[in-house]
Every structure is written in C-alpha cells, then in structure tokens.
Amino acid sequence: MNIGDVADRTGLPAKTIRYYEDINLIKPLRDSNGYRRFREQDIHKLSFLGRARALGFTIEDCRTLLALYEDETRASSDVKRVAQDHLAQIDAKIADLRAMRDTLSHLVKACAGDDRPDCPILKDLGGNS
Amino acid sequence: MNIGDVADRTGLPAKTIRYYEDINLIKPLRDSNGYRRFREQDIHKLSFLGRARALGFTIEDCRTLLALYEDETRASSDVKRVAQDHLAQIDAKIADLRAMRDTLSHLVKACAGDDRPDCPILKDLGGNS
DNA sequence: TTTAGGGGTTCCAGCCACGGGAAGGTCAAG
C-alpha cells in the first residue's frame, strides 16, 4: 500500500507519516521505484500512534508505549506509569487554563464593550487593580 | 535601568526582554556603551506584557492589546472582543483536555498496574475496544 | 507519441515563544 492510501486509512496526513518514519517510529519497506510500501503492521502501528497522539501523549511517550505494545513480556505497571504521568500533566494544564479562564471571564464580564475607552481589562493588565 | 534590574523587577527573563525588543514590542534606549537603558514606560509595558502572557494571550494579541492600551481613544468593545476570542480558545482547549482526561482516566483505572502484561490501555491504543 | 494529471520522492524553511550557549565587550570592587 502506498502512502496516500495509508493516509486515507489512518486519517494521518502523508507528511506526518513521513515524519514518523524520519524519527524511526515506523519502518515501511521500499519498492524498486523508491515509493514506500506499507504492510499491515505498519498501518497498525500508525493507527496506534494516531490514537496515542489524540490522547495527547508526546512523541517520546508514543515511542515508549509502542515499545511496550510490541513487548509481550511487559509489565502493565510500566504502561500505567506512563499514562498516569501524562494524566497528571493534563490535569496541571487544565488547572492552569482554568485559572486563566476565571481571571479572564471576570474581566470580560466587567468590561462594558461599548465605544467608550474605559476598560477594566486594560486597567488590570496595566497594573491598576 | 539595565536589563538585569528590569528582569528582576518584571519577573521576565532577560532573554525574553531582548526578544520583545527584537519583535518591536518595546523600544528601550541605548547607552553609549551599547547597553539597553530602560525607562519607566518600558518597564510598565513589560509588566503589561508579562500579565497578558500569563493570561495566555499570544504575542500578536499582546501587540494588539498594547496598542489599544496606548490609544486613549480606543473603544472598550475592541478590547473585549480580543479577550472574548481568547476566552473561547481557552474553553476549547479545556474541553479538549477534559475529553482526553476522561478517556485516559478510565483506561488508567482499568489497568491493574502489576507485573502481568495484560493491559487495557495498550489494548485500546491498539484498536481492541 | 505526446501530454496531462495525479501520484510519489527529497530537502529546506517556517511556525511559536522563547532558552542555551559561545565569543566577546564593559564595569566596579579589591
């Protein structure tokens, strides 16, 4: 299967697939004309990567997870640790964003949003609390 | 005031301050020895930028906000629009992260985390739902 | 047979908002 079909099947852009080969996440074969030839296992790995990325795992996490996936003798605790660490990072990000949103939504509510120059948002940013 | 003192006063790294000059957000003066000389207005702008960045505004948003801040004849609606757009982006990000977290926390809970290889996290990533 | 088109390939640059580090100039204290 060529890269375009793989892109269609996995939902990943061809550019991304080439990038994943570049950084050694997948190793498709090559036809005599230089085209990449993808086996089912390559496509399966790419789908795995697509789902892992959709859950927000970094590429390096994906590399680790893929290695664990391929290792029949892994311990599930190793997988769980990676997932838990990532979960903690997500929670931290959510907390950061919520703090921003809270501050920001207060300011937005306090702003008249008319044609007058007076604006509590700018006042706050300017240090006038 | 030199860049180190400004960094101390604003909490921004010197590197960041130089970068902000590079992209024309601030225009400090120069001493005869080539050192940047910061006036109170520069420091004030930098504090403004620090607060805006802390609220997650992009640099381009900051540029816009700073221009509005300096323009006495602005309409508060212009400021509010920028803030509201940003708020919407934050909400979208939070929603994305929450979806990830929900999926991920289910998987983490379902994973035994012991020394056996069986793992629902990998099963899910592998497409076995 | 040529031509058009839709694949594929490589490589290089750019995104965002800086951070690290090299190589060198400047200044105040001891």
Added chain:
DNA sequence: CTTGACCTTCCCGTGGCTGGAACCCCTAAA
C-alpha cells in the same frame, strides 16, 4: 591589574508537524 559579574550579538534547538519547491513515476487519453 585582575577578577567576576554584567552586558552585547549571533546562531542553534525545542515539538510536531506544515507548506512549498523541484523533481521522478505511472497511467490513460488524444
């Protein structure tokens, strides 16, 4: 006079791609 803490510019790297140029390959139609 030396030391060490500043300051300067410059260039590279980050993550995870994306866009585009310049080129090759393959098939079908005129």
